[in-house]
Amino acid sequence: MKTNAVKIGNIEIGGDRVVTIAGPCSVESLEQFQQTALFTQEHGATLLRGGLFKLRTRPDSFQGLGVAGFSIVEDVKTQTQMPYISEITDTRQVEELNDVVDAFQVGSRNMHNYALLKELGQTDKPVLLKRGFSGLIDEWLHSADYIVNGGNENVILCERGIRTFETKTRNTFDINAIAYVKQFSSFPVIADPSHGTGMRELVIPVALASIAAGADGLIVEVHPNPAEAKSDGYQALTFEDFQQLMNQVKKIEPIIKRNHC
Ligand code: PEP
Ligand code: MN
Secondary structure (H helix, E strand, O other): OOOOOEEEOOEEEOOOOOEEEEEOOEOOOHHHHHHHHHHHHHOOOOEEEOEOOOOOOOOOOOOOOHHHHHHHHHHHHHHHOOOEEEEOOOHHHHHHHHOOOOEEEEOHHHOOOHHHHHHHHOOOOOEEEEOOOOOOHHHHHHHHHHHHHOOOOOEEEEEOOEOOOOOOOOOEOOHHHHHHHHHHOOOOEEEOHHHHHOOHHHHHHHHHHHHHHOOOEEEEEEOOOHHHOOOOHHHOEOHHHHHHHHHHHHHHHHHOOOOOO
């Protein structure tokens, strides 16, 4: 089925080019966010990610800088002019995040949060809708419809791995889902091999496989010093890894026929 491209700022997702969204799991400090943004931009990322409100399994884990991180994001956005995407975890954040983000991310844990999806249907900002870790493809597509039915057609799907019997990796990245939604839906789809594998060593091969399967882009976690990261350090690419990823993406992009269907 033909993909309806969605624009985040001036960047088209679902068009002819594979886009890369890069940044840390969490915004931690100006230095960390700025260094990551400048490096990833220099090597081909066109959109910036970085969580401000984090949904963590353990209540004693770092919960994100929240509102205290807004000025960091604003400084780095001004410097790089890159559109920025961040997770919204609560309907009450729509207003405060609206001025900071260029697209809202709905996290895996909130794919079934219909109150949040309806609220985002009332906005005109693009929404990156992650697949719930136990969400069926059909449930994911119905969640997308909640946003569209509210009047906001700017929905981008994101496959980020599902929970299966396999425990060797954090999640099982569902490559079928990428191929399926390209074939049978009109939403653009982004692959998240960082959460999909949970292992830095697997991010590059799974990213490349996703592009081959038809993904319109990637969202990857990158950190200047993953060992010190406040969240998801084990899956964060180092700067060197990111550069290697982008070199490989550049090589395979021209030989993958875009929008196969
Ligand atoms: C994230 O992108 O950092 C994140 C929390 O993702 P997910 O909702 O897929 O776990
Ligand atoms: Mn993360």
